[in-house]
Amino acid sequence: NAGVTQTPKFQVLKTGQSMTLQCAQDMNHEYMSWYRQDPGMGLRLIHYSVGAGITDQGEVPNGYNVSRSTTEDFPLRLLSAAPSQTSVYFCATTDGKETQYFGPGTRLLVL
């Protein structure tokens, strides 16, 4: 039981490039979300999904797209990377009870 996995662990992009951050969970949770964490800012919600086929925007959705075709996977896409998107990205999942389970994070550097 791997819990929440994220790939890649680290990525360097040039401005304007696109990429997809992968998130997968094997806990059969309906709710998944993406956060970014920047120094002094805490964690901020980017997008979330309450089930397959359903997604919605969080606090800071601009520049990011998501889709949820299966319960297990919730990829985050950067269509045209910008230096302001340099951050650590965390995927999380919950069964709707008391806790969210976070992945190990993806460190993204946009040059």
Add this chain to the structure above:
Amino acid sequence: LAKTTQPISMDSYEGQEVNITCSHNNIATNDYITWYQQFPSQGPRFIIQGYKTKVTNEVASLFIPADRKSSTLSLPRVSLSDTAVYYCLVGDPIMIYNQGGKLIFGQGTELSVKP
């Protein structure tokens, strides 16, 4: 969601009890109080959750006064490995799940435990 206020940083020594207080003056009737711990280069990890009075588990205790406008996370006899950032969150778990509500993380409290 209720806004929370925590100290930005705290220092302690091994073996001491650490109490981190969080203010949430606008907490709503259905809101729960949840604390997460985050080590460097890792995702946050659930510590404890409560609604009122006192909750205790194998890791920590959570004290919530009757007015619920604040809460205190208590870590007994901290060790160096407790050095981390601690986040206080307030929200309605049911709303978050069913209605797409948001878990809002504040800046957290950076706890530094020294030998």
